[in-house]
Amino acid sequence: MQEGKLDDLISSLPFEVQKRVVSLLPLKEAVRTSTLSTFWRSLWFPIQLSLDFDPNPLTNEGSGQEIEQVMGMFLRSYACPEKLELNLKVLGHINKELVVKATKGVEQELHVEFFETQNVAAKTCLSLHSNPAQKSSFFGVKLLHLRSVTHLSKPLVSMLLSNCNVLESLRLVKCRELESLEVETESLQSLVVEDCSDISAIVVSAPNLISFEYHGALAQIEIKNTVSLVNVVLDLRDGPGSNEFDCEDVLPILASLKDVEVLTVSGWLLEWLCSAGVIFGRLEFQFNKLKELSCIDSVISKDKRDSLACFLNSCPSLMKLSVEIESKLNFIPSPCFHQYWHEPHLWMDFKTVKTNTSNLEQLKSVDLVGFVGKEDELLLMDLLLEKAINLNSLTLV
Known part of the structure; x- marks a missing residue:
């Protein structure tokens, strides 16, 4: 069958079937399908969803669970594109929106980047404690990259990280409003903190930590309960x-x-x-x-x-x-x-x-x-x- 006819035949398939076909290909071959036509390129457009998000930890349980469910479905699904974009309307903040972009990596890692439509001057502290007793859609995430964690995104990040109970690699980059970081988990093996200009304190309790990288200004760093470093x-x-x-x-x-x-x-x-x-x-x-x-x-x-x-x-x-x-x-x-x-x-x-x-x-x-x-x-x-x-x-x- 000629290549043009084959392209027409596959393009006539239902959108969900096309996504399933792409998901079965090796990543490099799947990416090449985007050159066939603008229609095939649309398979790689990120899923875009809009949700309301309350950054108040005392009241955001419902919205947080909804976001977790959406991202959990994204992680588990092999039939969806490799990118997810969440546009979160921040409740109680006029003209402010939190945008979360998630991407699946080549090594099955998860990259998450945060954006705000308006700068927020407030600083934040981030505590990441795993909860082995809690099973969730994020239970299997082993590699996680976070970028531009902000004041508004902090409660969302804390919620996501508390469900990553087998997390082995964590990387934080350009989290400019992050003042302190506290990590307590048994599974973590690699931690990288890079270009977080406001950070002044890092406390790590991870007995299986093998590699630790810090790039930035001198901070108060405490590494405890670590025998494998x-x-x-x-x-x-x-x-x-x-x-x-x-x-x-x-x-x-x-x-x-x-x-x-x-x-x-x-x-x-x-x-x-x-x-x-x-x-x-x-x-x-x-x-x-x-x-x-x-x-x-x-x-x-x-x-x-x-x-x-x-x-x-x-x-x-x-x-x-x-x-x-x-x-x-x-x-x-x-x-x-x-x-x-x-x-x-x-x-x-x-x-x-x-x-x-x-x-x-x-x-x-x-x-x-x-x-x-x-x-x-x-x-x-x-x-x-x-x-x-x-x-x-x-x-x-």
């Missing part, structure tokens, strides 16, 4: 934020990460701690299991070089080190600290720093990214070459 990223490219820097608040964060095997950290944090008098080798905790360390910063200066050398004294099992200079990052100058716990490490000359740096007997590989041959970069390279007595590989990129 292996990989941590503290990408603090936005600096200390609006909070006053206090070693008493920052060192407990590092102490909670002492058993990780892979760590990425911003260089300015190590510099600030050393400037305040912290000597890593003398702390009560050490990074005895750390095998891979990545340090990212906008520049390698004398203080950043020496603070990294100090931190290496707390990493006796380190096997791979990566130092990456990203010129596009903002330069974050260290303030003047007037009170010190010990004699500051950064008061020493480089010869003393070099003498006080432990031999890195396990270090086999060093990657230096973005180096241009400045004096402090060359001195750091010289230190690593001398202290990594069993080094097998040094790469300059």
